[in-house]
Amino acid sequence: MNQMDEVGHSTFLRSKQTVTVAIDFLNWLTERRIILAELQQAHLDAWQAEGPTTRGIADRFLKWAIKTHTAPPGLKMVPHRRGTSPRLSASAQDAALQQVVHTEQLTPRDRAAAILVIVFGQQIERVAALTWNDVTADQELVTVQLGTIEIGLPDPLDAPWRQLASELGHGLTAAHPNSNWVFRGTSPGRHINPGHLRQRLRTLFSARAARLGTLHELTKLAPVPIIAEMLGYSPATIERHATDSAAAYAEYIAAVRT
Structure with missing residues (x-):
């Protein structure tokens, strides 16, 4: 972020959320009198099972803790998957x-x-x-x-x-x-x-x-290249939405022919 000419609002919010979730994770450990050096896989599994999927964002902090030898090696957390944000029907x-x-x-x-x-x-x-x-x-x-x-x-x-x-x-x-x-x-x-x-x-x-x-x-109504070109998105971004909506270019062509 320090190397960016201008930090976008979305970039800022993602970074803020990363820090916030890491703090929540450390508070959760503190309440259970668990220190990072004694962290176990069972603790991580319980942390994620008890809360929303966004808790998986703490995996970024976990990787840093393992790299700096603050937490034991070999621990894993299911990372938060993009595309799980709520959307309007x-x-x-x-x-x-x-x-x-x-x-x-x-x-x-x-x-x-x-x-x-x-x-x-x-x-x-x-x-x-x-x-x-x-x-x-x-x-x-x-x-x-x-x-x-x-x-x-x-x-x-x-x-x-x-x-x-x-x-x-x-x-x-x-x-x-x-x-x-x-x-x-x-x-x-x-x-x-x-x-x-x-x-x-x-x-x-x-x-x-x-x-x-x-x-x-x-993405259910038109092929990815057209949507990307008209709306100013990269084809890769629109492709992710098309995959999520089960849309495909072949389906679009078939619909037009019908």
Whole structure:
């Protein structure tokens, strides 16, 4: 992380969780008067059996403890598997989208951001960093470029974007003169903090659960290369979601022919 030009919010949260789970593990051992030097496989098995699957993240700490000879060698912990995070079901996604389109709880800016998450499975960090170079709004159509292709937003998805475009110059301040950010932040010249935006959307849905649910469903409708190109994801990332949803390119071709 020290070598990164900018640490993303997701990277920070993963590192924070690693430390938090390691602390919880050590507290669990302390409560049972177990020191690392006397750690046994039975202790590790009990630790994981008594709690959620995220306890497996402590395997990173365990590997370090073994490498530094703080814990006995040969101990193993079942690592936490990616892809076990909760995701919104298809019905929950539809309900969330209806709220986004018709709610008065959110500002046009928040509604615009929510649409990119719930409809196009975008990460909050990427949504927060959008500029008006990525958006086109004319009388006929509103488009947003997320990957290499401009995606058209039909009615009513275009409504908050049209409102933002019509008020483009109204939000300019001394801190944001001639700002090109779609979602301006409170710091001069910066876009909105992704964590702050994520918290604003939490009144309707969890941004992560919504994004994972959307990608899960999209992989049932189109082949991996097309989704990756349109939404700005790597094919490998979309392939993981496709595998999880039991989608395959051959199934897509068969459906089209039918």
